[in-house]
Amino acid sequence: MKKIIILLNLFIALFTISEFGMLAQEGIPQGTEKIIIDGQEYYLHKVRKSEGLYRISVSYGVSQKEILEVNPSAALGLKEGQLIKVPVIKGRNSTEEQLNTGQYIYHTVEKGQTAYYISKRYKVDLQDIYENNPGSNQQLLVGAMIKIPKKDVVKHDQSAIEEGYHLHKVAPKETLYAIARKYDVDIRDIIKHNKGLESGILTVGSYVRVPVKKADEETVVEPQLVDGSEDAIYIYHKIKSGETLYSISEKYNARSQDVIVANSSINADDLPLGYLVRIPKASIRQAKKQDPFKDAVLIDHKIRKRESLYDVEKTYGVPAELIEKVNTSSGIDLNDWRKGMIIKVPSKKWVEDYYESIRIVETDEAESGTEDAFAFEKQACDTYDYNISKPSIAVAVLLPFNVEATKAINYTLEEVDGDTIQVENEKRKLSNRSKVFVEFYQGTLLALDALKKEGVNVDLFVYDTAPDSNKVKQILNKPELRHADLIIGPAYSSNLKLVSDFSRVNNIPMVYPLSTSNSELENNPLLFQANAPDTLMIDIMAQKMIQQSMGKRLVMIRTESKDNAFEQKLSQLIRDKVYWESFKNGQVPDFVEYNFKQDDLVSMERMFANDKENAVIIPSMEEAQVNRIITTVKGAADKTKTPVTLWGLPEWMKYNTINPEDIHKLNGHIFSYYAVDYTDTINNERINTYRSWFGTEPMAISPFFQTASVNSNLSRYSLWGHDVTYYFVTALRNYGANFTHCIQHHQPHTIQSKLDFVRMANWGGFFNRGLYVVKFNPDYEVTIEEVE
Structure with a gap:
């Protein structure tokens, strides 16, 4: 048998199967034979008329990606009669019984999905996924197909069932009304379970939770296209x-x-x-009188300190008379007016429609149906005017300052005249357990100073959450916390659920400022995760590197650490994107993957193209390995005189062993979550203020290629505290209590961090996807570029 040698492993990430697409195998054509090439067993499939990769993958129980790995030319299209190889995978499609039993669903892994996530979607035990997919307990690769044992999975067009919900994927031109009709639910119920839709924005491709109706509530439903409407008769x-x-x-x-x-x-x-x-x-003898305000489109407004009904009227441009009437209709007594009280304000569009309906006809039209009375409209983000009344914005900071630990190292016990007393040390210092959080708080004070100059009034409440969760519970029971407009904290995941539950119940937005892990993001639509999760950011970084390397030779250099899970995951992601971007444009990628060997300069030189620029990616965060590879790449680039652009990861900025001169010579492009532009006037003004107040230097976590430890004299987290505080307080100033609906428009001045928040789902909270590329040019200039 002819030996076939494949020089490059072709990996293509195809995202044509929806997240909840369920594949049922249809069986292979009769007469299909197996062959063995280089020790690997394949089915030899003859392409039938109008047959595509998707149908073949379904028949054989493999993913399109797995077929394309061994048939690269298939990415450019299939022809009738063409022979292609389909890998035989033990435990999945190696026997006829496995192919034809139909006992499994095959799911293609998409970005951000975990085995736990998939087990929840299909209502199977996590252990079942692990047992049927060896290695899935360690990591899942985007584009890989995993086998899910069939249980009670419900198929509903573009939806799947998840804990009492249909998960519906929004199709192009599909409206919320159409979704409500499809599942026979009230549009208000959909919005109630998808807080992100309160903004009035329904994004194509996003998922919507639709409450599942109980069996005893289900009815025979005719299309509702004319329900509540009328004609001439x-x-x-x-x-x-x-x-x-x-x-x-x-x-x-x-x-x-x-x-x-x-x-x-x-x-x-x-x-x-x-x-x-x-x-x-x-x-009809006489139209039955109804409450005209029952179906008004309402906005929740929290009464601020010294705010009057007249102030609310001016803020929203809605007559006080109508505000009173809609609150009476909603059972809210405005005679009980007090700070922190939630009242209802009708939307400006509804008010206009209300007056128009009075002008046109005196009879009530509330019976015309839910769709006519309820307007799913995009929330206006230019109607709130803070300067009308300038209410105080209440901010609560919940961080483990550990005051007792700092006290302990600043006082000593001494015997004086037979008594033991505490004596304060001459030189005060912070406990290492307190330093990070005190620095963050100092940054908060810096932000408040800037806000004060801008005319913003802030009431700041600061709480020490140390030493444990019991202290957090005590803080959450304080009455003033229920009237906060914003909560910053906690710091640790052990306290996150407590604060998140409090935030959700009391309708208070909260910022989780420091940790990258977040178990509550899916449960709280008012939660903001300021530190980006790694699973999201490596995808953004990989995409940026590939886009910037088109037309160049891309050289990915792997370290000698074969078992590093992060390196394997990022390497696979880069391969996927390289071939996907190339094949979709009908191109053959110029991509070389090289396994690094110490002192192998000759092999490294051969990797570089002489007729074009070379982009080098080292997908590792191991300092010793990265430093050795950079040194070798620098030597190879010098000897071959070829232009090189070196791409690096955020962790590299902390590596003391990296020679900054090498990074400049290699035109280093290093990703970073933090970067300070010292040519910016506002940045310099605020940094100088910080220096004068606290007598130390605020840095973007650490200087380039240096590690700023907790014992250093640098203030590592003060600028982060400034940016987080300034970002959210200005959001409250610009958009009011409903700023979450307008966060996509918010771009205030920050010193070191690009804060760019998006919802993780229509029912969940927000995460920060802000990222920079710091460019170390060969002429020793440093420039900063935002990743869009």
């Missing part, structure tokens, strides 16, 4: 549980006999649920 009404033609007549104040005659085709004693009945307009 009739008003149309959808029959609900318990209704009769008589009760419907009463509802519309119509003559019952006329309604019965108009619907003679149905059995008046057994009305079918969901059926549309006709109410003759001529039979």
Whole structure:
């Protein structure tokens, strides 16, 4: 048998299968034979008419990516009669029994998904996924297909069931009303379970949680296209549980006999649920009066200190008279006016529609149906004016300052006249356990100084959460905390659920400022994670490196650490993106992967192209390995005289062993979450203020290629504290209590961090995807570029 040698491993990340797409194997064509090439067993498949990769992958129980790895040319299209190899994978498709039992669902892993996440989606035990997919307990690679044992999985077009919800993927041109009709639920119920939709924005490709109706509530539903609408003769009404033609007549104040005659085709004693009945307009004696404010589109507003009804009227541009009426309709007594109270304010568009309806017709139109009365509209982000009343913004900071630990190292016990007393040390110092959080707090004070100069009033409440969760519970029971506009904290994940639950129940936005792990992000739509999760950021970094390297030779240099999970994951991601970007443009990638060997300068030189620029990626965060590779790359570039751009990871900025001159010579492009532009006037003004206040230097976590330890004299977290505080207080100033709906527009001045928050899902919280590329040019200049 002819030996086939594949010089490059081709990996293509195909994202054509939706997150919840369920693949059922249909079996292989009769007569399909197996072959062995270089020790690997394959099915030899003959492409049939109109057959594509997706259908073949379903039939054989493999992913499209796995087929393309061994058939690179298939990425450019398939032809009828073409022979392609399909890998035989033990435990999945190696026997006819495995191919035809239909006992499994095959799921293609997408960005950010974990084995736990997938087990929840398909309602299977996590251990079942581990047992059927060796290695899945360590990591899942984007584009890989995993085997899920079938249980009670419900198929519902573009949805899947998740703990009482349909998960519906929004299609192009699909509206929220269409989704509500599809599942026969009220649009308000969808918004209630997807706080992100309160902004009025429904994004194509995003997922929406739709509450699953209980079996005893389900009805036979006709399309609701005309429910509640009317023509020249009739008003149309959808029959609900318990209704009769008589009760419907009463509802519309119509003559019952006329309604019965108009619907003679149905059995008046057994009305079918969901059926549309006709109410003759001529039979309506007088329109039944309804509460016109019942279905008003309302905005929640938290009353601030010294704020009056007149202030609210000016803030929203809505008459005080209507504010009073909608609150009365909602059961809210404005006579109980107090700071922190939540009142209802009708949207400006609804007010305009209300007055227009009065002008056109005096009869109430509330019976025209939910879709006519409820407006799913994009929230305005330019109506709030802080300067009208300049209310104080209440900010609560919950961090483990560990005051007792600092006291302990600043006082000594001495015997004086037979008594033991505490004597303060001459030179005060901070406990190492306190230093990070005190620095963050100093940055908060710096931000408040800038805000004060801008005319913003802030009430700051600072709480020491040390030593444990019991202290956090005590703080959360303080009455003033319920009236906070913003919570910054906690620092540790052990306290996160406590504070997150408090935030959600009391409708207070919170910022999780330091940790990268977050178990509550999916549960709290008011939670902001300031430190970006690694799983998201490596995807953004890989995409940036590939895009910037198009037209160049891309050389990925692997370290000698074969078992490093992070390096393996990032390397796989880079391979996927290289071949995907190339093949979708009909190009063959110029990509070389090299396993580094110490002192192998000759092999390194051969990796570089002489006729084009070379982009070098080292997907590692091991300092010793990275330093050795950089030194060798520098030697090879000098000897071959070839232009090189070296891409590096954020952790590299902390490596003392890296020679900054080498980074400049190699035109280093290093990713960083932090970067300070010292040519910026505002930055210099605020940094100088900090220096004068605290007598130390604030840095972007650490200087370039240096480690700033907790024992250093540098202030590592003060600028981070400034940026987080300034970002969120200015959001409250610019957009008010509903700033979460407008966060995509918020771009205030920050000193060291690009804060760019997006929702993780329509029902979940926000994470920060802000990132820089710091460019070390060969002429020894340093420039900073934001990653878009």
